Amino acid sequence: MIETPGLMPTEDLFPIFVNAMFTKNFLLIMFLGLCSYVGLTTNSDTSKGMSMAVTFVMTMSAILTWPIYYYLLSDASILKTDLTFLRTICFILIIASFVQLVEFIIRKFSPPLYKSLGIYLPLIATNCAVLGVVLLNIQEGYTYGASIIYAFAAGLGYSWVMLATAAVREKLIMRNVDLFSGFIGAFFAATMVALIVVSYFSVVKL
Amino acid sequence: MAKKSFVGEIIRGIIKDNPVFVLVLGLCPVLAVSTSFANALGMAMAFTFVMLGSNIFVSLLRKQIPPGVRIPIFILIICTFVTMIDMMLEAFLPPMYEALGIFVPLIVVNCIVIGRAEAFANRNPVLPSIADGIGISIGFAAALMLLGSIREILGTGALKLMMLWSKDGELGFYPLSDIPGFSFVPNPIEFSIEPATVMVTPPGAFLTIAALMLLFKIMGDRKRMKQLKKEGYEI
Amino acid sequence: MAETKDSIVMILFKLTLIAVVAAVVLTATYGVTQEQLAKLAEAAGGPDKQLLEMGVVPDATKFKLVGGGEICYEAYAGSDLIGYGAMAEVQGMQDIITLAVGVNTDFVVTGVVVVSQKETPGIGDKIQKDEGFVAQFAGVGLDGLKLSDDGGEIDGISGATISSGYVTAGVVEIIGKMQQEVS
Numbered sequence: 001m002i003e004t005p006g007l008m009p010t011e012d013l014f015p016i017f018v019n020a021m022f023t024k025n026f027l028l029i030m031f032l033g034l035c036s037y038v039g040l041t042t043n044s045d046t047s048k049g050m051s052m053a054v055t056f057v058m059t060m061s062a063i064l065t066w067p068i069y070y071y072l073l074s075d076a077s078i079l080k081t082d083l084t085f086l087r088t089i090c091f092i093l094i095i096a097s098f099v100q101l102v103e104f105i106i107r108k109f110s111p112p113l114y115k116s117l118g119i120y121l122p123l124i125a126t127n128c129a130v131l132g133v134v135l136l137n138i139q140e141g142y143t144y145g146a147s148i149i150y151a152f153a154a155g156l157g158y159s160w161v162m163l164a165t166a167a168v169r170e171k172l173i174m175r176n177v178d179l180f181s182g183f184i185g186a187f188f189a190a191t192m193v194a195l196i197v198v199s200y201f202s203v204v205k206l
Numbered sequence: 207m208a209k210k211s212f213v214g215e216i217i218r219g220i221i222k223d224n225p226v227f228v229l230v231l232g233l234c235p236v237l238a239v240s241t242s243f244a245n246a247l248g249m250a251m252a253f254t255f256v257m258l259g260s261n262i263f264v265s266l267l268r269k270q271i272p273p274g275v276r277i278p279i280f281i282l283i284i285c286t287f288v289t290m291i292d293m294m295l296e297a298f299l300p301p302m303y304e305a306l307g308i309f310v311p312l313i314v315v316n317c318i319v320i321g322r323a324e325a326f327a328n329r330n331p332v333l334p335s336i337a338d339g340i341g342i343s344i345g346f347a348a349a350l351m352l353l354g355s356i357r358e359i360l361g362t363g364a365l366k367l368m369m370l371w372s373k374d375g376e377l378g379f380y381p382l383s384d385i386p387g388f389s390f391v392p393n394p395i396e397f398s399i400e401p402a403t404v405m406v407t408p409p410g411a412f413l414t415i416a417a418l419m420l421l422f423k424i425m426g427d428r429k430r431m432k433q434l435k436k437e438g439y440e441i
Numbered sequence: 442m443a444e445t446k447d448s449i450v451m452i453l454f455k456l457t458l459i460a461v462v463a464a465v466v467l468t469a470t471y472g473v474t475q476e477q478l479a480k481l482a483e484a485a486g487g488p489d490k491q492l493l494e495m496g497v498v499p500d501a502t503k504f505k506l507v508g509g510g511e512i513c514y515e516a517y518a519g520s521d522l523i524g525y526g527a528m529a530e531v532q533g534m535q536d537i538i539t540l541a542v543g544v545n546t547d548f549v550v551t552g553v554v555v556v557s558q559k560e561t562p563g564i565g566d567k568i569q570k571d572e573g574f575v576a577q578f579a580g581v582g583l584d585g586l587k588l589s590d591d592g593g594e595i596d597g598i599s600g601a602t603i604s605s606g607y608v609t610a611g612v613v614e615i616i617g618k619m620q621q622e623v624s
Contacts, residue, residue, distance in 0.1 A: 029408050031238035035231060035317050085293055085471050088311045089285045089463070096278060126315040128234045135308050183230050184423065187416035194409040241561075272452045279459055286463040290470045297474035300481070304559070362564070403564055403600070 009145035020153035028194040033129030038186040047166040055155025062151030099125040219341020226349035232318035237411040244368035246354030248302040250347035259287035261339035264327040361405035364394040492526040497543025497552035510622035531611030553578040565604035
């Protein structure tokens with residue numbers, strides 16, 4: 001019988017927030033969402049748009065998936081059978097459907113935004129960071145409130161790394177250092193930012 | 207269209223279209239799981255299972271899949287295999303299941319698998335799709351284990367070569383030296399270098415892959431320069 | 442390649458069909474794996490069997506859950522109560538560490554086993570691989586349960602002092618819980 005965590009947060013929210021933003025940053029420490037990271041950080045405008053979209057999708061996905069897991073799939077739910085092995089399928093379908101909905105709404109209400117995000121909007125559905133957040137919420141057994149906050153903080157963590165890396169890479173591109181172009185430059189930039197996070201927050205004694 | 211050989215397709219997946227170093231896809235598990243040779247091997251095996259299953263079934267059903275909903279159908283098919291291997295790992299190889307963590311379910315959103323389904327399996331018959339799946343999986347595995355070995359050697363000063371084996375009836379990942387016929391392999395292989403702990407941490411992961419990509423780029427550039435010189439261009 | 446476009450009904454039908462097949466395959470796999478998991482759990486036994494097997498309280502022949510307790514088990518040698526044992530999860534540096542702790546009736550440690558951990562491979566994971574590390578805990582009372590750098594009796598593993606600290610703190614935490622449950 002799975003223990004269903006409550007709705008209101010009972011955990012310490014500050015550590016959850018700091019972890020998602022820094023010590024367990026999704027891009028740099030947990031290695032989630034890297035495809036969009038190396039692909040989009042060449043331009044700070046697309047990075048900005050993507051960050052906002054990802055944060056929004058993460059938060060909404062957490063809001064949608066938590067009740068589905070605990071009130072439908074777990075054996076403490078109305079269906080009385082343990083269907084938790086279907087969580088991956090359920091979550092990814094929820095996320096994909098939600099992204100489709102967001103795509104539709106953005107197209108209706110802000111065609112320029114839709115155009116600038118281009119193909120990267122539907123790609124949010126396959127972003128490991130989004131699926132990662134909802135899976136981690138379950139794994140850590142967060143209450144509903146805490147899981148929403150965690151997802152939002154994860155989005156913020158993703159955002160600041162995207163923007164910081166875009167800042168570095170734009171400079172690298174301007175200086176036209178061929179050896180560090182493209183993905184190689186992205187990874188060297190990532191090394192630098194990751195080193196900052198890791199040593200400043202004493203995640204590991206180097 | 208020249209008839210491509212089965213083996214040719216496989217080799218293409220390993221070198222020309224290497225998913226990690228050339229296509230630069232599916233990076234998340236590569237960086238996260240490459241902290242040791244054993245973890246890298248486990249992940250490579252799980253990935254291969256999903257990759258082959260996905261390519262085979264997408265190819266089998268390719269004439270039936272309605273184009274408008276093909277991505278959700280790909281995801282459904284891939285997810286079935288992912289959930290299968292996830293459950294099987296949990297039951298039969300618990301330590302590897304713990305080590306790989308959420309990266310097994312995350313194979314379902316691995317850009318490589320979905321990408322190949324869309325770009326290849328959906329347009330090609332089963333046999334070439336199998337070849338593509340094998341090639342891509344080997345390419346992925348090679349990249350993973352290369353990274354894993356480098357990080358393990360530089361980060362801990364030693365390399366532990368492990369393999370999936372059944373010892374005393376128990377399935378698990380054991381040192382290579384435990385397998386009959388391989389007992390000459392030292393376990394672990396010691397290197398007389400001072401370990402740099404940073405290599406098994408996140409910055410080390412980014413650094414290693416950046417360095418490897420830089421190396422391959424320089425090698426590729428040299429090759430192309432030689433080719434151009436041969437053709438008579440002034441460099 | 443000319444293909445007739447499927448009607449909405451056909452599309453929905455195909456989607457449902459695939460979903461159903463997927464569900465069937467997964468349920469079948471689930472059945473097989475659950476069987477295996479049940480076998481594993483049975484072989485491992487409950488905490489009382491595991492504590493016995495790990496030998497955290499030497500000379501113990503049986504563990505019995507403390508009345509009204511959650512994690513603390515009474516350790517018996519025959520019919521004599523010789524100590525207590527408990528297995529619990531504590532915070533490690535990277536993730537959770539599962540520790541098994543055995544104490545005598547004065548709550549002096551008799552043995553510690555690191556059951557599972559996810560510390561940095563090659564560095565922090567020495568807390569589990571270095572047998573000498575956990576062997577130090579035997580015979581140490583609550584006052585000595587600190588790293589030698591902090592004036593205690595436990596020498597941290599060089600290069601893995603953070604993880605060593607977490608294990609030591611975890612042992613203290615578990616003993617605290619044991620004391621609570623016993624009283």
